[in-house]
């Protein structure tokens with residue numbers, strides 16, 4: 001993901017590339033205001049939610065094959081703890097309320113840093129049929145762990161396996177009451 005900007009998105013003046021010996025790649029700085037563009041990676045949080053030997057999966061409309069499924073996931077917003085992203089995205093995409101309990105791993109690909117959590121249903125969740133609440137999805141559903149459908153992202157198998165084996169790292173509990181904080 002290498003997007004190149006030529007003009008300031010704040011004031012419209014030209015951006016100048018700035019090189020610093022301590023930086024691997026230059027950033028761009030506005031010639032008029034102090035606006036800067038960093039060519040940073042994007043961060044995505046994905047979540048393995050299981051309940052009673054079933055896993056919560058979604059089907060995205062941009063999947064290369066419409067039979068493929070993936071973990072609920074989305075971009076981390078500015079000033080958002082990725083654990084909050086995990087809760088928010090699962091809620092937005094499926095209507096299910098969950099709480100992250102472990103981090104299962106990290107993956108880097110094509111400018112995207114993926115953080116994968118294991119989550120359990122929160123006591124605020126009724127176990128309704130998940131709803132497809134956002135336009136980027138075709139379908140959502142619970143699938144038996146012994147019969148997981150073909151996945152869009154092959155690395156998701158690794159994280160699902162770790163979640164089933166309880167091999168993630170525990171979180172520090174800083175999001176003890178996310179629903180009281182109005183996150184989801």
Ligand SMILES: [Zn+2]
Nearest residue numbers: 008011030033
């Ligand atoms: Zn500017």
